[in-house]
Amino acid sequence: PPISDMIDINDMQFAAKNTLSGKNYAYYRTAALDEVTYQANLFIWEKIRLNGFSFVDVSDINLNTSILGYNFSAPFFIAPAAKAGKASAGAETNLAKAAGAAGILYVPSISSSENTSTIGAAAVDGQVMFHQEYIWSNKTKLQDELDEIEAAGFKAIFLTVDNTGVNGIRDRSMRFTSGSNSDHSATFTIEALNQLRNMTSLPIVPKGVKTAHDVKLCADLGFPAVYISNHGGRVVDMAPTAVEVLLDVHKQYPEVFDQIEIYADGGVRRATHVLTLLALGARAVGLGRPFMFANVYGEEGVTKAIDILTLELTTTMALMGQPDIAGYRGNTTFINTRQVE
Numbered sequence: 001p002p003i004s005d006m007i008d009i010n011d012m013q014f015a016a017k018n019t020l021s022g023k024n025y026a027y028y029r030t031a032a033l034d035e036v037t038y039q040a041n042l043f044i045w046e047k048i049r050l051n052g053f054s055f056v057d058v059s060d061i062n063l064n065t066s067i068l069g070y071n072f073s074a075p076f077f078i079a080p081a082a083k084a085g086k087a088s089a090g091a092e093t094n095l096a097k098a099a100g101a102a103g104i105l106y107v108p109s110i111s112s113s114e115n116t117s118t119i120g121a122a123a124v125d126g127q128v129m130f131h132q133e134y135i136w137s138n139k140t141k142l143q144d145e146l147d148e149i150e151a152a153g154f155k156a157i158f159l160t161v162d163n164t165g166v167n168g169i170r171d172r173s174m175r176f177t178s179g180s181n182s183d184h185s186a187t188f189t190i191e192a193l194n195q196l197r198n199m200t201s202l203p204i205v206p207k208g209v210k211t212a213h214d215v216k217l218c219a220d221l222g223f224p225a226v227y228i229s230n231h232g233g234r235v236v237d238m239a240p241t242a243v244e245v246l247l248d249v250h251k252q253y254p255e256v257f258d259q260i261e262i263y264a265d266g267g268v269r270r271a272t273h274v275l276t277l278l279a280l281g282a283r284a285v286g287l288g289r290p291f292m293f294a295n296v297y298g299e300e301g302v303t304k305a306i307d308i309l310t311l312e313l314t315t316t317m318a319l320m321g322q323p324d325i326a327g328y329r330g331n332t333t334f335i336n337t338r339q340v341e
């Protein structure tokens with residue numbers, strides 16, 4: 001379909017399904033086991049109601065968000081997803097350029113199609129990008145990559161801690177390729193996490209935390225931020241959604257919201273989903289598959305996806321009577337979660 005037909009984020013998935021080979025589409029779309037978590041990520045929003053307020057001046061909408069102290073134009077970002085190149089040529093460069101032009105954060109995966117220095121070099125003037133890393137069992141490889149990330153100008157590391165030792169079992173991809181052996185460390189304990197902090201001068205943000213317990217642990221260990229994610233349902237099936245984890249944090253460790261920045265992702269396809277996670281205390285919200293799918297149209301498609309989300313955000317904020325994104329953040333008066341609890 002022509003790009004002008006793209007009205008919402010789900011249209012991008014339709015376009016990708018109709019453009020990519022079955023194998024490449026399955027790689028992006030797949031999730032673990034019965035895909036209970038994948039589906040829960042998409043449908044948890046049905047249990048949420050957003051409270052909007054009248055009698056407010058909403059003539060000037062402000063989406064500006066600081067993430068780890070860097071300023072961005074919106075509270076959503078491009079989450080790390082491996083092998084963007086299955087969707088288009090120069091795929092990570094497209095993502096970096098579109099993010100840079102729009103002023104949003106892009107976090108390339110360490111398993112990208114293009115190499116780290118190429119992606120870093122795609123930054124426009126003043127553009128800040130972070131970079132994802134895995135915990136490889138090969139420590140030399142890990143150190144080399146951390147050094148390369150720093151040298152390429154990235155400002156922080158999202159360290160993915162949710163698939164130590166093994167990969168998730170993903171039926172849809174296994175119908176095209178047999179499962180691969182994991183080279184992820186299986187002995188990644190708190191001691192190993194602390195050691196890893198000495199391997200780079202960049203701030204480290206653990207990504208893939210799935211319980212309130214581990215959110216609190218990361219806060220107490222002194223990390224500047226933590227990233228709640230079930231990896232888009234691709235790792236442990238039946239893991240909770242970010243909404244449910246954030247509700248647990250509110251119940252069990254409410255002090256964490258003052259200790260540490262929290263990012264979240266999984267099934268975010270609309271501005272209303274972004275605003276739900278923000279009201280529950282997330283500072284910024286990632287989207288994985290949507291930007292991979294948008295990239296079938298190249299940089300233009302990624303820009304279009306950013307524009308769609310931005311329009312939805314400014315519209316919803318005006319309709320809900322909160323012109324400033326900082327006023328949404330952690331503001332539970334905007335959210336009615338009775339059906340989830």
Ligand code: FNR
Binds near residue numbers: 029207232268
């Ligand atoms: C991912 N994700 C991911 N995460 C990570 O830390 N490193 C990686 O290399 C990848 N690779 C990857 C590939 C593909 C194809 C997908 C779809 C996802 C997970 C990603 O960062 C994010 O957590 C999820 O994609 C969020 O869920 P949604 O937005 O895809 O529903």
